[in-house]
Amino acid sequence: MSRWQPTPLILVASGAVAIVAATIAGRNVLGWWQLAIYLGVVAVVASAAWFRRRLTAEELEIERLRQNLAGEEARVARLKADFEEQQQQLQKQFESQAGQLDTREEALARRLQTFHEWMEFPEPLTLNAAPVPAGNVSELVRKDRQLMELLKAETQILYDNITSNKYVVEGKLIPLLIRDDAQQLVLKVARLYQPSAENPLLEVSLDQIMRAASRGSLNLLIVLDELPLAVKDYNLANLYQYVRRAVEAYRLYRKTEPYWPYANAAYYLSRFALGANPLTLGAWWILGSFGKQGATAIAQQVVNRQALALLSSVIRVIGCEVASIYGGDFRHRDANWIYGAELTELVSAFPLSREGLSAALKEIGALQFRSEYDRVFLYRCLAAHRSAQPAKYNAMDCLLSDERHAIATRLEKFLDLYLHGRSADRIAAWKQGVEARLQVKLAVGIKPALASVREQLADAVRSLASYLVGEKELEGNDLPPLLSTSRTIMQLPAELRQPLVDSLRDNPPYFFEHPDLDPDSDLVTIYLDDLAALEARIPPHDPNRDEALFAVTAYLRKDAKVIEGLLNKHRGAYFADRLHPESQTRRAPPDVTRAVLDLLTGDTSRFFLYHPVQLEWPEGKSPLTIKQDDLWLLGTAERLLVFTAGIEPQVLWRGDPQVQATAIQKNLWTACQLTGGEWLMPDVPQPLSIRLPLPLMSTYNNYLKPLTGMLRRGPAESPAT
Numbered sequence: 112m113s114r115w116q117p118t119p120l121i122l123v124a125s126g127a128v129a130i131v132a133a134t135i136a137g138r139n140v141l142g143w144w145q146l147a148i149y150l151g152v153v154a155v156v157a158s159a160a161w162f163r164r165r166l167t168a169e170e171l172e173i174e175r176l177r178q179n180l181a182g183e184e185a186r187v188a189r190l191k192a193d194f195e196e197q198q199q200q201l202q203k204q205f206e207s208q209a210g211q212l213d214t215r216e217e218a219l220a221r222r223l224q225t226f227h228e229w230m231e232f233p234e235p236l237t238l239n240a241a242p243v244p245a246g247n248v249s250e251l252v253r254k255d256r257q258l259m260e261l262l263k264a265e266t267q268i269l270y271d272n273i274t275s276n277k278y279v280v281e282g283k284l285i286p287l288l289i290r291d292d293a294q295q296l297v298l299k300v301a302r303l304y305q306p307s308a309e310n311p312l313l314e315v316s317l318d319q320i321m322r323a324a325s326r327g328s329l330n331l332l333i334v335l336d337e338l339p340l341a342v343k344d345y346n347l348a349n350l351y352q353y354v355r356r357a358v359e360a361y362r363l364y365r366k367t368e369p370y371w372p373y374a375n376a377a378y379y380l381s382r383f384a385l386g387a388n389p390l391t392l393g394a395w396w397i398l399g400s401f402g403k404q405g406a407t408a409i410a411q412q413v414v415n416r417q418a419l420a421l422l423s424s425v426i427r428v429i430g431c432e433v434a435s436i437y438g439g440d441f442r443h444r445d446a447n448w449i450y451g452a453e454l455t456e457l458v459s460a461f462p463l464s465r466e467g468l469s470a471a472l473k474e475i476g477a478l479q480f481r482s483e484y485d486r487v488f489l490y491r492c493l494a495a496h497r498s499a500q501p502a503k504y505n506a507m508d509c510l511l512s513d514e515r516h517a518i519a520t521r522l523e524k525f526l527d528l529y530l531h532g533r534s535a536d537r538i539a540a541w542k543q544g545v546e547a548r549l550q551v552k553l554a555v556g557i558k559p560a561l562a563s564v565r566e567q568l569a570d571a572v573r574s575l576a577s578y579l580v581g582e583k584e585l586e587g588n589d590l591p592p593l594l595s596t597s598r599t600i601m602q603l604p605a606e607l608r609q610p611l612v613d614s615l616r617d618n619p620p621y622f623f624e625h626p627d628l629d630p631d632s633d634l635v636t637i638y639l640d641d642l643a644a645l646e647a648r649i650p651p652h653d654p655n656r657d658e659a660l661f662a663v664t665a666y667l668r669k670d671a672k673v674i675e676g677l678l679n680k681h682r683g684a685y686f687a688d689r690l691h692p693e694s695q696t697r698r699a700p701p702d703v704t705r706a707v708l709d710l711l712t713g714d715t716s717r718f719f720l721y722h723p724v725q726l727e728w729p730e731g732k733s734p735l736t737i738k739q740d741d742l743w744l745l746g747t748a749e750r751l752l753v754f755t756a757g758i759e760p761q762v763l764w765r766g767d768p769q770v771q772a773t774a775i776q777k778n779l780w781t782a783c784q785l786t787g788g789e790w791l792m793p794d795v796p797q798p799l800s801i802r803l804p805l806p807l808m809s810t811y812n813n814y815l816k817p818l819t820g821m822l823r824r825g826p827a828e829s830p831a832t
Contacts, residue, residue, distance in 0.1 A: 123159050127152045252509055254303055255434070255444055261303065262430045265296055269426060296426070297433050304437040315436055323432040329483050431481045443504050446514040447478040448485055450521060452501035453545065455492040457522055460541040462532040463496050470529040474521075506548050512665035519551040519668065526555060550666045552630045564634070569611055570626045571599045571638040574663075577620035578642060582656050583649050587619040593649070597641040602634070623659055630668035639664060643677035647685045652709040654758050682708060691817045694719035695809070699743075706760035707745055716748040719817035724753055726798040727784075735795065737763075744803065746821055751788065753801060764801065765789050768822050774811055781805045783815055 134141065134148045141148070269292070272278065278288045301311035434441040442448065451474075458471050475489045492499045506515060522545065526533070542553050572594060579585045579593060591612050594600055600608050628635050646652075646660060657678070664674040679701045686704045689711065690697065699707065699720060711718060724742035726735075737755055742763070745752045751766035766788030773784045785801040805814050812819070 120159050123155055127156050251304075251439060251441075252444055254438065255441065258300060258303060258430060258434055258438075261299060262426050265299070265430070266426045293429060296429055300430050300433040301437045304434065308437075311437065319436050323436055326435070326482050326484060327428050327432045435482070442481045442485060444509040445481055446510050446518065447480055449501065449504060449506045449510060449514075450518045451475055451478055451480070451485070451489045452499040452504060453518060453522055453548075454525065455489055455497070455499040456501050456544070457526060457530070457541060458493060459496055459498040461526075461530045461537055464529075464531060467529045467531070468493060470525065474525065502544070502548055507550055507662075510549075512661065512671050515549045515551050515665060516668055516670075519545070519549055519553055523553060523555055546666070550625075550662055552625075552628065552667050554630050554668070564632075565603065565607070567626070567628050567632070567634055568599060568603050569607075571628060571634060572597070572603075572611055573615060573620060574624050574626040574638070575599060575641055575645065576615040577622060577624045578659075579645060579649070580619045580621055581623040582659060583645070583651070585649075587616045590616050590619060593645065597644075598637050599634070599641050602637065623663075625663050625666045628667055635667045635669060636673075639667070639669065639674055640677055640681075643674060644681045646678060647681035647708070650708075650712040652705065652712060654705060654709065679704070689717055691717045691719040693816050693820075695814050696720040696722055700756070702756040703743060706743075706754060706756040709760055710745055710752060710754060710762070711747070714747050714749075719746045719821075720744065721746075721803050721818070723804065725782075725802040725804060727800045727802055728798050729796065735792075737761075744801070746818055748821065751785075751818075751821075763790070763792055765791060770822060772815070772819060772822055775802070781811060783811070783818070 130148060130152050134145045134152075138145050272292070278285055280288075298311060301308065305311055431441065454471055454474055458467060461467070471493050472490065475486060475493065478486070480486050489499060506518075510518075526538075538555060542555060545551075546553055575597060576590050576594060579590060580587070585593075594612050594615065595608065600611070603611070626638060628638060642660060642663070646656065660674050660678070661671050664671060682701070682704045683698075686699065686707065687697070689708075696719070699722075703720075707718065707720065721744040722742075723740060724744045725739050726742070741755045743754055743756065745754060749767065751764075751770060752762050753764040754760045754762045766785065770785050770787040773786070775782045775784050782805060783803040785803070786799075788801075790797045803815070803818075805811060
């Protein structure tokens, strides 16, 4: 590798250029000699090729390093340019990502707010959750109904406090007094659900308190918005005066209400007697009643009524929110909520139409829920054409039969008026679910054809057989004589009865089944009458089985009083059939009748009954909380029982024919004293004897003849009265 010498090259080139220029300038003088000059210049220029030298090893290394350095610098420059370009691109991407993150943060904030709202709504259905025991739920429902009575009483107390101006001291409203009363209301509601809590207010979390306050605020805002005036803009003092005027007007109206018709009549009659023109008087009365004064009075009544409703709503909101904290799922143990959830289930089961959606929204809007969040939740379910999952709310444990009947009736009406696409499959699927949840027979999709009636009768007979096997614990061979004499099977043609009875004898149903009967058919009454007769006449007579009878009655859309009346009728008839012909007590209250039949289980002999029964105690005072008017003496051929009636009869004393009967007569009364037997009262001092007082105008022998005939040793003396 060589390197050129730049300085000699420049000098030679400069000299050559100067010579050529001079020669050109003096070409006329030089003549042909200028050719030699040109040749010399070419030779000089050609000799410049030798003005270079070979580089040494050090110079070669330096040159290599210089070139490498130049390459590195060029590469670094390129990398720097690329980095700057990438940095700009990343900056743009970061700015774009930052914008997206801001958007997502806003969306997440809105979603988080929505999640907080949805936490107030019912939790999703958990398939693996254990069902709540019916006993606990029933206890909570009983407390819910006690809460409503408590809120009514507290509302009346609040009316009285406002009337007496309790919250105003020296002309100034004292909010602390209102706060104290509100705190007392909270404590009463809390102790209703948790009576063992020493300080309920300190046993709840801050989260529960804030959520209850949020729900209560929403409910109260809705209550204020419904008022006819801009009450929500009032300060506390003006609001109190507004409510107080309404309460005073209400009190005055309640005091004078009974006398207004007479006062008005007396006034107009006096005007007429003083000579007023009847036509003029009639016109004045009309104008006075319906004119400006009447309109003002009516408007004032509306305002007062709304003000009173505000007080009731405030009490209700506070009570319901406290109950939601201490009483579990209080918000959803309500007939309005169950109906709303069932309505969403109904709408979701059929094609959605504008008319159906509008009607459903109006239905939900008209209901009074225990929390406004529930209304919003049902609105969302309807808008999404989804169900609120009514199966998880245990309607059977929360509602009375009348409430379940009302829900079923409204659902039937809504289906008939607003929903289309009512195919047989859709109706059957929806109907099956509702009947299972409400245990109420729906009157939709039932065809009253002859074949259908026969099928219903056969199903009713099968239901009677299932009751005898599942509840009365009979065998298949015991069914024919009982079913063959029932009124239900008599409705079938004669040729169909025996085959049906034989099939039930050979394949008896082992669980009580509700029959598939038309609720509006007369077959329901016949079936229930047979069911009550079987319950009354066939042991065991367990009072708990009445719940199954009330359930099937509610399922068939009949009032509980229907089966109750049938049970009392058949129990009374069976009671009379079993009664001793010489028993002086021929009738008994329904609970006593049921208790007697229960105590007679396994005993086919006739019985006699005595009432009242008195117990003689050593100290002269009974240690029992049972009233002596509730005591009855039951006697059969082999035993005597002193018992009290109730949900389950309680036997206090048991005797046999060895019991001693002694006549007691003092002044104007006569009694029979029984001693002996076995007392069945643990941890209670035993009474000295049992005393059966005789009614007036009764003889000892006649009144006690069944008893003395049963005892092997009668009284020593039978005084007459």
